[in-house]
Amino acid sequence: MQTLSRITPCLWFDQQAQEAATDYVGIFPNSRIRAISHYGEAGREVHGMAAGMVLTVTFELDGQPFTALNGGPAFSFNEAVSFQVMCDTQEEIDFFWDRLGAGGDEMARQCGWLKDRYGVSWQIVPRQLQALLTGRDTARTDRVMEALLKMKKLDIDALVHAAG
Missing domain, CATH: 3.10.180.10 (2,3-Dihydroxybiphenyl 1,2-Dioxygenase, domain 1)
Structure with a gap:
């Protein structure tokens, strides 16, 4: 079982979590995809995502852990971070x-x-x-x-x- 760092940035994507994680891992040395989880039927009335769709991708960029989340279009990135x-x-x-x-x-x-x-x-x-x-x-x-x-x-x- 993988151990997560105490602080791991979680990046909220609409539906591009796996694509982005894969791109980032291809750019930085010492990087890898660690795990991919998928939405199931549970909670579909809340999250609205289809069962089987990627939920999260845990990955490392030059040893720094990250999580990418497919959370839908409710939030987007800005320059504050x-x-x-x-x-x-x-x-x-x-x-x-x-x-x-x-x-x-x-x-x-x-x-x-x-x-x-x-x-x-x-x-x-x-x-x-x-x-x-x-x-x-x-x-x-x-x-x-x-x-x-x-x-x-x-x-x-x-x-x-x-x-x-």
């Missing part, structure tokens, strides 16, 4: 930006944020960004922030250059 993908190189930023952004909302791309084709928001950021934005040198952090605010996909070299 996003997942940060910490990247060590520009190549990683480019890879995750391209893969997660494929088919997503082009208008929702700013400052390293993007929205994928399922409406989930992601932040594709260099691991060193926090260090570039903190410290007592406010002129330095202001330069980094000014550079960042002009970007859609983050550029590590440009951010480091802005820091001076």
Whole structure:
């Protein structure tokens, strides 16, 4: 039997839980589908889903557990919650930006944020960004922030250059 982490994000999809989980697992290393459950006849008058339809998909992305739920159209994703993908190189930023952004909302791309084709928001950021934005040198952090605010996909070299 699998052990779940104490905190596991649950993503509510209309009917794309398995498709999204499969896509995400194909993007991140060290990832896998762990289990798939299906709706039965019980509770159909409440949830309205056909027996046999996928209910949940438990999966891991780079070792982080997630659950995807097919809950119907009652709720949708918004930018209030996003997942940060910490990247060590520009190549990683480019890879995750391209893969997660494929088919997503082009208008929702700013400052390293993007929205994928399922409406989930992601932040594709260099691991060193926090260090570039903190410290007592406010002129330095202001330069980094000014550079960042002009970007859609983050550029590590440009951010480091802005820091001076």
